[in-house]
Amino acid sequence: MAAPLTENQATGVVGFWPWFFQRISGVLLIALLAVHIWMGHFSGLRAVIEGSQEELVLYSIVQQRLAQGLFVFVDFSLLGLVLYHGLNGMRNILLEWPAAARRAQAMTLGLWVLGAATFVYGAWALLAFML
Amino acid sequence: MALSFRTWSLHGSASPDRNSGTRAGWWAWFLQRLTGVALVGYLFLHILVISTVQAGEDAFNSVLIVLQKPFFVVLDLFLIAAVVYHGLNGVRVLFFDLGIGLKQQAGMFWICMVLTTIITVVAGYFSLPLIFRN
Numbered sequence: 354m355a356a357p358l359t360e361n362q363a364t365g366v367v368g369f370w371p372w373f374f375q376r377i378s379g380v381l382l383i384a385l386l387a388v389h390i391w392m393g394h395f396s397g398l399r400a401v402i403e404g405s406q407e408e409l410v411l412y413s414i415v416q417q418r419l420a421q422g423l424f425v426f427v428d429f430s431l432l433g434l435v436l437y438h439g440l441n442g443m444r445n446i447l448l449e450w451p452a453a454a455r456r457a458q459a460m461t462l463g464l465w466v467l468g469a470a471t472f473v474y475g476a477w478a479l480l481a482f483m484l
Numbered sequence: 485m486a487l488s489f490r491t492w493s494l495h496g497s498a499s500p501d502r503n504s505g506t507r508a509g510w511w512a513w514f515l516q517r518l519t520g521v522a523l524v525g526y527l528f529l530h531i532l533v534i535s536t537v538q539a540g541e542d543a544f545n546s547v548l549i550v551l552q553k554p555f556f557v558v559l560d561l562f563l564i565a566a567v568v569y570h571g572l573n574g575v576r577v578l579f580f581d582l583g584i585g586l587k588q589q590a591g592m593f594w595i596c597m598v599l600t601t602i603i604t605v606v607a608g609y610f611s612l613p614l615i616f617r618n
Contacts (some may be wrong), residue, residue, distance in 0.1 A: 376581065381572045386567060393561065395610065402613045408552050409614075439492040439524040446517065472530060472571075478535035 366448050366457060371441055378438040385431045412482070415428065419482045434473045436468045487582065508590035516573050519566040526563060554615045572596040574617040 393410055400406035406414075418424045444464055447453040453460050533551065537544040550556070576592045579585045583594055 376578055379571075380578070383571045383575070386571070390564070392568070394607075398610060398614070402617075408549060410548050410552065412537065412544045412548075415537075435527055439520075439527055442520045443524060446521070471528070474535060475531045478531065478537055481537040 366454060367445055367471055371444065374437060375441050375445075377436045378441075381430070381432055382438055385427055388427055392424075409452070416482045419479065425483070426431065428479055429454075430475065433472055436471055440468045441462045506590050507584045508593040512573055512576070512589075512593040512596070515569060516577075519570040523570060524565055526566075537556070554617070556612050557614045561604055561608050565600055568603045569596060571598040573601055 356470075395411045397406055397414070399435060401409055408414075411444060419428065444461060534549060536547045570603070573593070576585075576596055578588070580589065593611050
């Protein structure tokens with residue numbers, strides 16, 4: 354049988370929408386990470402082994418990739434979705450801690466601020482390859 | 485402190501699963517949490533590494549060259565294993581949410597473990613030239 358609901362899930366502290374979007378973002382991340390990991394670690398493997406390319410990932414390679422709309426979409430989607438999924442997962446864990454559960458609203462706000470700030474920081478880094 | 489969280493007992497660490505007679509459910513949950521927290525840590529490091537590009541093309545390349553040395557390629561395999569397990573077990577949990585496979589949950593955990601192992605070994609095999617290059 355499935356792991357039983359935690360006390361918080363059972364009492365709805367986690368909330369329906371965070372639960373729902375955790376699953377949606379998770380499924381999207383499987384597809385996006387497959388592309389991301391393939392491109393970063395395996396697509397250039399033959400060229401590196403044969404010596405026609407120095408490394409799998411270098412500035413010029415990322416720059417060429419981010420000149421294509423597809424990878425702009427993949428990278429910015431990944432950044433946003435993975436931050437949501439990861440921090441929402443941390444929220445689920447923290448809510449099991451009574452001290453944090455009592456301050457759930459402030460904690461959730463704090464995680465959103467952290468996520469938004471990290472998104473801006475990550476987007477600023479990605480833009481350096483594009484501008 | 486984590487051990488005082490009520491979920492550690494709610495997730496059945498003390499007693500075997502009703503259907504499988506094993507603790508597979510607890511292990512699945514524990515590994516999901518372990519890989520999840522580890523991946524969040526990695527995520528912030530990853531964003532930090534990529535942001536070195538703001539110091540210029542050369543700064544970015546010098547960092548990335550170090551991070552593609554054999555030691556880090558081996559670390560990447562642990563990363564692959566963590567991502568693959570977390571994703572596969574996530575799908576397993578999603579099935580349960582849809583009411584599918586509840587009675588096969590232990591078997592589905594083992595399928596996750598076997599697939600994670602296979603994918604990591606295949607990734608490791610293809611990475612061998614990078615691990616042993618001069």
